[in-house]
Amino acid sequence: QFVRKLSGSTKPSKRNEHAFHHAVEAIAAIARELIDTLETNQEPRNREEEAAKAKARSALRFA
Structure with a gap:
């Protein structure tokens, strides 16, 4: 995604395909x-602990 964002292209042209894939790997x-x-x-x-904490916060907020 980062390379697509930088290049401004979602799919490189055949001419730039090698450079595109090399950048992704790098x-x-x-x-x-x-x-x-x-x-x-x-x-x-x-x-599990984090989920329990989130449920407790939610219960306090919406109770």
């Missing part, structure tokens, strides 16, 4: 590298 690799190197001190969130 950006995907850089994004993966960023995600893999990010660090945090927090524990991973528990989906």
Whole structure:
């Protein structure tokens, strides 16, 4: 999506297809590298706990 946004095109011409796909692969690799190197001190969130908190907030708001 990012490459399509930058290029202003949803589908590249045959002439630009190689460059388009190369850019997609390069950006995907850089994004993966960023995600893999990010660090945090927090524990991973528990989906069930977060859902319970959201339900409690909703009950207070709409009750």
